[in-house]
Amino acid sequence: MLRVEANRRDFLRWLTTAGAGLAAAGLAPAVFAQEAAAAGTDVVVVTGATVVDGTDGPARPDFAVVLVGDRIAWVGPAAEVPRCGSARVVDGRGRYLVPGLWDMHTHGIDLEQVWPPLFLANGVTGIREMQGYDENRVTRDKIARGELLGPRVVLASSILDGPVTLLGPPVTQVANAEEARAAVRTAVAQRSDFVKVYFYLPKDAFAAIADECRRHGLPFAGHWPYRLRLLEAARAGQRSFEHLFGLPIATSSRRDEFLARLDATPFDPKAPRDFFNLARELDRQAAQAYDPAAAAHHFSGLKAYGSRLSPTFTVNRVMSRPAGTYAHDPRLKYVPPEIRDAWADRLPLFTPVTAEQVARQEAYFEAQLRLVGEAHRAGVGILGGTDCENPYVFPGFSLHDELDFLVEAGLGPRRALQAVTRDAAVFLGRADTAGTIAPGKVADLVLLDADPLADIRAVRRIDTVVTAGRVLDRATLDRMLADAEAAVNRPAAAANARSVRLPVHGCC
Numbered sequence: 001m002l003r004v005e006a007n008r009r010d011f012l013r014w015l016t017t018a019g020a021g022l023a024a025a026g027l028a029p030a031v032f033a034q035e036a037a038a039a040g041t042d043v044v045v046v047t048g049a050t051v052v053d054g055t056d057g058p059a060r061p062d063f064a065v066v067l068v069g070d071r072i073a074w075v076g077p078a079a080e081v082p083r084c085g086s087a088r089v090v091d092g093r094g095r096y097l098v099p100g101l102w103d104m105h106t107h108g109i110d111l112e113q114v115w116p117p118l119f120l121a122n123g124v125t126g127i128r129e130m131q132g133y134d135e136n137r138v139t140r141d142k143i144a145r146g147e148l149l150g151p152r153v154v155l156a157s158s159i160l161d162g163p164v165t166l167l168g169p170p171v172t173q174v175a176n177a178e179e180a181r182a183a184v185r186t187a188v189a190q191r192s193d194f195v196k197v198y199f200y201l202p203k204d205a206f207a208a209i210a211d212e213c214r215r216h217g218l219p220f221a222g223h224w225p226y227r228l229r230l231l232e233a234a235r236a237g238q239r240s241f242e243h244l245f246g247l248p249i250a251t252s253s254r255r256d257e258f259l260a261r262l263d264a265t266p267f268d269p270k271a272p273r274d275f276f277n278l279a280r281e282l283d284r285q286a287a288q289a290y291d292p293a294a295a296a297h298h299f300s301g302l303k304a305y306g307s308r309l310s311p312t313f314t315v316n317r318v319m320s321r322p323a324g325t326y327a328h329d330p331r332l333k334y335v336p337p338e339i340r341d342a343w344a345d346r347l348p349l350f351t352p353v354t355a356e357q358v359a360r361q362e363a364y365f366e367a368q369l370r371l372v373g374e375a376h377r378a379g380v381g382i383l384g385g386t387d388c389e390n391p392y393v394f395p396g397f398s399l400h401d402e403l404d405f406l407v408e409a410g411l412g413p414r415r416a417l418q419a420v421t422r423d424a425a426v427f428l429g430r431a432d433t434a435g436t437i438a439p440g441k442v443a444d445l446v447l448l449d450a451d452p453l454a455d456i457r458a459v460r461r462i463d464t465v466v467t468a469g470r471v472l473d474r475a476t477l478d479r480m481l482a483d484a485e486a487a488v489n490r491p492a493a494a495a496n497a498r499s500v501r502l503p504v505h506g507c508c
Contacts, residue, residue, distance in 0.1 A: 004314045011043065011084035012342040015066065015073055016081075032231060037040065041049070041069040042088065042295035044471055045077045048465075049092025052453060054099045054422040054436035056414075059453060067099060067443040070469035095463055096451050099418065099437055100444030102424035103399045105242060105312050105385025109153055110136040112337065113487035115388075115395045116143070118148030118334055122396025123446035123459060126152040126424070126434070128385065130242075131159050132192050133170040146474065151467070152444075154428055157187030159222070160209060161198035164267040166276060173203070177208035186313030193428075195220035197238065199245075199276065200267055203227045210236040226262060226279065233300065234307040239427070240383060241308045244368055245283065250287035251295035252369060258442055284360065287367035295371075299378035308381040308427055311372050313365075313405035314398045315387035320361040323348040326392035333483070336488045343391035373410030382411065383427060384420035403456045403488075413456040443469040 007398045044067040051063040053075070064081045066074040074081075083236045108115050116139075119127060129136060132155050134193045140155050142148035158172040160183050165171055180201075187195050189294060195208065195213055197220055206225050214222045214237065221239040224246035231250075233241075241247070261282065266276050302309070318326060323344075332340055333467040356435040376382050384406060386398040399420065406416035425435025434442050450458035464473045472480070 007083070007085040007488045008043070008087075011082060011087065012068075015068070017493070018074055018076070028400045037092050042469065043068055043084055043086065044088045044090065044443075044466070044469065045084065046090040046097060046447065046466075047082060049095050049097040049447060050451070051075065051437055052096055052417070052451075053438065054418060059096070059451075064092075065437060065445070067466065067469050070443050072437065072439055072441050072443050075437060088446065090464055090471060090473075092447055094449075096448045096458065098446050098448060099421040099435055099439065099454060100446055100465070100467065101420045102128070102384070102398060102428075103151075103386055103388070103396075103402075103420070103434075104128045104240075104383040104424055104427075105130055105310050105387050106395065107131060107387070107389035108136075108395070109150065110139040110445045112139055112142075112148060112150075113213070114334060115334065116148060117484045118395040118397070119151045120149065120396070120465055120467055120472060121462075121477045121480050121484075122149055123462050123465055124396045124398065124399055125444040125446075125465070126215075126233050128154045128156075128424075130196055130387075131170075132156045132190065132196075133158060134386070138324060149413045149467070149470070152434075155192060156196040156221075157190065157192040158183070158192055159196045159198050160184075160201065160205075162200035162202050162205065162267070164200045164269045164272050165198065166200075166272050167198070171198070174205045174209075174217060176202070177204045180205040180208040181212045184209055184216065184218065188218060192218070194218060194239070195222075197222035197225055199223050199226050200272070201225045201227070206233070207236065210238075213237065226275070228269075229259070230245050231301040234302055234305040238304075238307060240308045240310050241384070243312050243316065243387070243433075244309065244371065245279070247298075247309070247371055247375075248283045248287035248290075248334070248367065251291060251374075252289045253291035253294065254286055254289045255291070255294055258282040258286055262380050284364045287364055287371070288366045290367070290371070295374055296378065299375050299380050302375070303379045303381075304431040305329070306381075308383050309372065309375055310383040311368065311386045311405070311409070312385050312387045312402070313368070313372075313409070315390045315393050316368060317348070317365060317401075318390070318392045318403070319350050320365040321351060322353065322358060327392075329392060331394045331397050333485050334488060341391070347391045369405065369409045372406075374409055376409070376415070381427065382406065382415075382419050383424060384416070389462060400460050403459055407456045413453050416456055417452055417459075418480070443467075 024284050047064040050059050050061045052059045062078050063080040101124045103124050111128050140153040143150040160172050163175045172183050174183050219239045230246050352361045384402050386393050386402050388395045403416045422435040447464040448458050449461040449463050452458040
């Protein structure tokens with residue numbers, strides 16, 4: 001035992017001398033090693049892997065990554081790492097190490113026995129949860145305290161919408177600037193990471209949200225607010241636009257015609273979905289009248305204001321196909337029965353039925369892919385999110401589908417991977433601590449059995465996940481999946497603390 005501890009001290013002493021990367025990350029190598037030694041912090045060495053670090057640099061074969069506790073302590077050639085008898089060694093030979101993935105549009109993390117393990121088992125070590133309420137604030141805090149194993153959670157406020165809304169509780173409806181400011185202050189008090197805005201906000205309420213968020217240093221993001229042009233919202237500070245709502249119109253030769261029609265149409269409180277359906281149909285028509293000049297103007301504006309697009313192709317794809325397309329998806333075994341029933345009930349309200357409708361929706365989806373490719377080539381930032389908890393969009397699994405769509409849209413494997421690693425961290429203001437594999441950053445990693453730069457589908461071939469320094473090998477991940485499957489079949493077990501007042505279908 002004493003020999004092992006001496007070996008550990010020797011290893012940490014080596015780390016002190018080799019720790020230039022730690023110093024560059026703002027950490028004193030000697031202090032870092034001393035604290036690790038004093039605390040008995042776990043040391044993990046992932047060795048022999050090809051490191052795909054999330055930057056624009058080349059993949060680095062036969063490298064090692066040393067983790068001390070929940071941080072990356074050293075990255076370099078495997079041959080330079082001395083033996084440490086007390087370290088856990090993860091054999092990365094023949095494998096590829098990438099940063100932990102972020103799903104930037106999720107719902108339902110408070111389904112504690114099911115959603116958190118599904119995310120982690122699929123390499124998703126961080127999520128942006130797009131609707132805050134009491135139950136998922138509790139879950140976020142459990143994960144942060146280490147009481148529940150799950151991904152890092154960046155949590156929205158309650159959704160802020162106008163007096164007319166498509167949503168039921170727990171949406172927050174605001175009718176004027178005063179109510180909007182109060183809602184932002186509530187979001188601050190609830191420790192929300194950002195404010196989520198929605199379709200039917202009055203123009204003065206939206207302006208008040210933007211101003212109050214600036215006062216508190218709180219970002220805001222969400223859906224296209226129908227009473228504003230997209231670039232007006234971007235100029236006001238909206239950080240991301242979800243689902244591509246409004247993008248086809250904004251880049252169309254018929255832009256002014258369609259926007260004038262929407263401006264002249266009131267929101268009907270007795271039939272709130274009528275306006276949504278109209279806007280979606282005009283978006284579909286606009287997608288077939290793409291105007292390169294209008295697109296160039298719009299994309300340059302988004303780039304200048306720093307606003308990102310979150311396409312959520314996965315949910316858009318589901319909505320573009322007949323309702324029965326996904327009825328036998330094998331991943332349904334991980335979804336609680338009440339959610340499966342809700343999906344089967346709701347989806348026919350939105351999906352095409354006739355051959356003509358299917359063809360129109362297929363063309364619309366293909367146009368969305370092209371639009372995102374054009375936006376990316378114009379320098380607009382792209383985020384990778386799925387909108388899980390909406391019909392047939394699965395926690396963790398569907399982010400792999402989203403990466404496929406991003407590549408199909410024209411990002412290429414490297415850029416698609418960066419959209420859910422480096423670029424996600426930059427967007428969230430976490431570039432100094434997350435998103436790439438470098439000393440000083442959080443120990444969130446995924447070890448793959450194949451090269452994701454050659455084929456993005458390699459992200460599905462997961463050998464090991466590291467979350468906050470905790471190593472989940474393949475056997476552990478398989479147990480987590482089995483436990484999640486078992487949990488959905490126990491009456492009411494999967495819901496945990498979730499209230500019956502909550503929707504089971506996400507916000508979108």
